[in-house]
Amino acid sequence: MEFVFDWQAAFASIPHLLTGIPWTLLISFGGLAIGFIIGIIFGLLRISPISWLRWLATTYIEVFRGTPVLVQVLFIFYGLPQLLGGPINAVVAGIAAIAVNSGAYISEIVRGGVQSIERGQREASLSLGLSRTQSFRYVIWPQAFRRMIPALGNQGIISIKDTSLFSVIGVGELVRQGQVYIATTFNALEVYFMVAILYLVITLSLSLALRMLERKGLVGQ
């Protein structure tokens, strides 16, 4: 049996697949933006001097790192409405799932980044009369953030790929558009190949952008 890859069919699917990209990007970057804010808050709570705050942050991190993102989105989309008494938009559910999931990982990235800054930096800034907030804002955080960039990039790539699972709740993202297209043309091989290529384009662009950002930031290190 001869096996032929139909390039023409592959290329023909592109216009349709592209309609999924805005949703993929919206859910990934929307979720990651919120996840970053969650990560800063819980990452700092995790090293707070107040023990119950530390405990709260640890619990959040363990719960959302220890459960699959698919289960999280199913819980949000199908489970939460029963509590809230109204349906949740699938895109909102997707963004929320990426936010709480990436937020847990980013909390650990933030904690690690802040803890990696030498004690002397804090001591020097406090000894100059800076408040603890100023010391964090002007001295600790800028250095910690730079060290966090590679790990944040990693998490970004993971979260972008995680959005592919959200076809199960009917979000019109990349995988979902592929499935819809295959339902009429039956070119599973070519279409999923193109879907994979499009993910690769997104994740490689992100890697590249971060590498440039990192290089720019290296001057001061």
Place this chain on the structure above:
Amino acid sequence: MNDEHSQTPSSPEHSIVSLEKLNKHFGSLHVLKDIDLDVTPGEVLVIIGASGSGKSTLIRCVNGLEEYQKGRLHVDGKELLPYGKSGQSLQAIRTEVGMVFQQFNLFPHLTVKANVTLAPLKVRGMTSQEADTTAERLLERVGIADQADKYPTQLSGGQQQRVAIARALAMDPRLMLFDEPTSALDPEMIGEVLDVMRELAREGMTMMVVTHEMGFAREVADRVIYIHQGEIVEQGPPHEVFDNPRNERTQNFLSRVLQH
């Protein structure tokens, strides 16, 4: 201890730093034991002692980087409470007390100039023009005006330590603390840092200096104190402490360090 020898009659009202029966523990380790010490404005006090004797801990108590548990501590007319309970007044004290560390602790993400202007801008509320002028003047004074736009890691150790001194001076402090400022330096760079400190002493800056540079101590100090296991066991003008130590422990310590 050696009251008849101290050059400066010290009473708490005239002192810029005053420690009364100060005690500090790290867990079960009793690091500072009933320390009584007064530093008068303009005085250069050099603290010597063996490794682990509590020299760093002593000067770090003065700007609240370490908490103490018992006794009283006044700095620049303000009281620093035990167990780090000073709140706002701690920041006020730190604003008036500069510190120079063994490892420089410059901010690596900021240029040399930005290292120096940060605190004047954020704490003193200077305009960026005022802060720049101050920074340029101070960098000139420590001899590195031409490096202002570089980053700390692009400088030699001696240059970095001089930037650290300029950074502390930018707050126009009433007191400067030095914790072994030359111990991390290559030998050929020690002189340039000591020169800056010598100059500072001549201009009348009040200084508490932990150092192993006995030549510098002898030349610049108004008073030398020797700490042994958390206690001041000897103090006096440098020629007395160095040439005529009364305490046997001081004699042992000096004969060990002066040999090298």
